[in-house]
Amino acid sequence: MTQAMTTKISPAGAGTGAMQAAQDNAVGSQYLTFALAHEQYGVDILRVQEIKGWTPVTHIPNAPAYLKGVLNLRGTIVPIVDLRMRFSLEEIEYTPTTVVIVLSLVADGRERTFGIVVDAVSDVLNIHTADIRPKPDFGTAVDADFISGLATVGDSMVMLLDIDRLLRPDEINAIASVSE
Numbered sequence: 001m002t003q004a005m006t007t008k009i010s011p012a013g014a015g016t017g018a019m020q021a022a023q024d025n026a027v028g029s030q031y032l033t034f035a036l037a038h039e040q041y042g043v044d045i046l047r048v049q050e051i052k053g054w055t056p057v058t059h060i061p062n063a064p065a066y067l068k069g070v071l072n073l074r075g076t077i078v079p080i081v082d083l084r085m086r087f088s089l090e091e092i093e094y095t096p097t098t099v100v101i102v103l104s105l106v107a108d109g110r111e112r113t114f115g116i117v118v119d120a121v122s123d124v125l126n127i128h129t130a131d132i133r134p135k136p137d138f139g140t141a142v143d144a145d146f147i148s149g150l151a152t153v154g155d156s157m158v159m160l161l162d163i164d165r166l167l168r169p170d171e172i173n174a175i176a177s178v179s180e
Helices: 018-027 169-179
Strands: 006-008 029-036 039-044 048-053 067-073 076-082 099-107 110-118 120-127 147-153 156-161
Touching (some): 029 156, 067 110, 120 147, 120 156
Antiparallel strands (some): 048 099, 067 076, 147 156
16 A cells, blocks of 8 residues: 555445344454554454555654554544554554554444554455454463454464454543544
C-alpha cells in the first residue's frame, strides 16, 4: 500500500444480526491479517472500518507513549495507537508499507473508533471456528487477555486479537477523552 491509499471496508453480512452470527460460528469468520515484528496477527474483519496508509498525526501532550496522536478522518477525530509500542516491541521507522487499521471497539456499552499502526497488511483469511485453538495459559506473568485464539495457516501461526480487550478500560477512557 502506498501512503496515499485508503481502503474502505464493507464486509458482506455486516450488521445482519444473530442469524449471521450463528452462521459465522458454524462456518468460521473472516480475519484481516497483518504483520507486526515478523509475527502475524488477525482481527475480525467486521470490526475493521478502513485501512489507511500512514500519514503524520497530531500529537497529544502527556499521552501514553503508545498513543501516537489523533487523526482527522472525514470529520471524526480518531486516536492512533502504535501496536508495536503497545506490545512493548522494538520501535522502528515507518515505511511505505506501514498502515493504520481503523477499528470499531465496544467499551462500556459504547462503540468507539480508534486506529492501530501496523507494519503491513497481509491478507483476509477465512478461518473456521474448529481451526482456532485457545491461547496458551501464561499465568499472571504475561498479559495476553487481548489474544482470543491462535490459528495455523500454512506454516505460520496467526494470533487472533480480541479488539475489545486490546486496551484496558482505563486506557480506553484516556484515549476517548482525547478524541472527545
